[in-house]
Amino acid sequence: MLSAVERKIGQFVEELDDKEVSALYAKLPHGKRLRAKLILKIAGTSLPVIKTAAVVEMIHAASLLHDDVIDDAYTRRSKPSLNALYGNKTAIMLGDILYAKGFFELNNISPEISKMISNSVVQLSLGELKDVSLSKSFNIDKKIYLEMIYQKTASLMEACAGAAALLANKDPKAYKIYGRNLGIAFQMIDDILDITMDTQTLGKPSLHDFVEGKTTLPYIYLYEALDDENKLKLKSLHGKKLSDNNTEWIMLMMQENNIIKKSYQEAKTLIEEAITLMNERGENALSHIAMAMIERDF
């Protein structure tokens, strides 16, 4: 039924009645449509459900367009990003168009759904700003990191699950926790992959996040585990281009202190909580989505 969502998005884009927008939209990768899948699994395939899923994917696409400009990212899903192909300005404008059309269409679903989704976009945009601001200093406060990834990544998934539950006349509370846990775990795993993935694909880690100033969960745990001297050393390396020696030292410290496993365990705990909640409700498909997430490559 994901094809019904694709058709609805296509219809929304055509309604904008602008050839350039249609052509630009056609160049965007569709992604995994994880948020749409989540909504369909919870709420079935009625028209309001399809519309909600379509709106959420448009909003998600808009947020990625702006993210790529903000993060100077020139690839997305191994292809050149829209800002790389057509410039930052076009990416900003297309993002604004998709956001506005998404918000407009929320009015054609229900006030409750509209509030839930649009509030999550407020959180998402605040999270994006916080992510950039935090990277300007060496943040070692786990609470602040968790709040930021909740806003940046989990709030929209929480709203998707909550909105879908409302549409299906299910109790939104458990579904919101499910979406929230999935979102936070998803971002934690993404942050772990930033450290582990390059080792597999490039032969050595680039520690891109740390170089960019982002002290994600593994760095927070590593800092906590180090003695005072090594704490200072880690801090001194933050936000700078790393020499091979220093990269190796960070990786060695991560290994010695079992940091990746510890971080991964934290994501896993959230996923397990989400799975238990869904198993209690006989929502096997939703448990499987959650399970697939912890089985991503490390």
Next chain:
Amino acid sequence: MLSAVERKIGQFVEELDDKEVSALYAKLPHGKRLRAKLILKIAGTSLPVIKTAAVVEMIHAASLLHDDVIDDAYTRRSKPSLNALYGNKTAIMLGDILYAKGFFELNNISPEISKMISNSVVQLSLGELKDVSLSKSFNIDKKIYLEMIYQKTASLMEACAGAAALLANKDPKAYKIYGRNLGIAFQMIDDILDITMDTQTLGKPSLHDFVEGKTTLPYIYLYEALDDENKLKLKSLHGKKLSDNNTEWIMLMMQENNIIKKSYQEAKTLIEEAITLMNERGENALSHIAMAMIERDF
């Protein structure tokens, strides 16, 4: 009662519960609050009216933040723009936050108002893209120019007037025409001032729009008035840095063909139509707002 709108915007910003956003917002110039004034003059000062005015001004501020990034504008109201002070990325993110909060708050007014305003933001963002795209070639199609400035500038003013009329239980039709005419005339006059203003303040015109590739109403009329040879010459100068000789030639052609007066007359006709509509309804304050617009300096 504009102060009630300012307080409401302040409250909306505080509700975001983010110190950085509050600090950034405090740095934004308030502007003339033309859209809020329009709404208050039409609909009075009930809470839904104040909320609508506050939302519209937040949305307008968001659009200006993104505009300044897209236009590489480093000043706004003779002060450094937010993107000049804090970089393009911060301007994009703050714009997204204000947009999202504005859309969220529309849910607390009424579905009809929410649809009208959010649809105008779709148009506004489409207009912004069209403005940039049109500047890549020599557009001499007046219809396309009018459609673009309707979307970019007039659609939000049309929605403001229409929403205010709805809130005041007045017939929205006439008020929407009023807002639309005001918006189109406002942009036409802005485009004329781009040609005439520098001559007064800098001693010579910079023809900034034309250099940027924007063929606004005066250039479209000038092209229509020129003979074939001069048409070619004008076209050859489009979108390039101009020598003093070429600037003088354009200004001379404008003068000989009475272009500024003709363009100004077109804006004036729209304003007069708006004034007549409001006079018929005894809306003197609204007539005055319209009149003030044609009395801007030339």
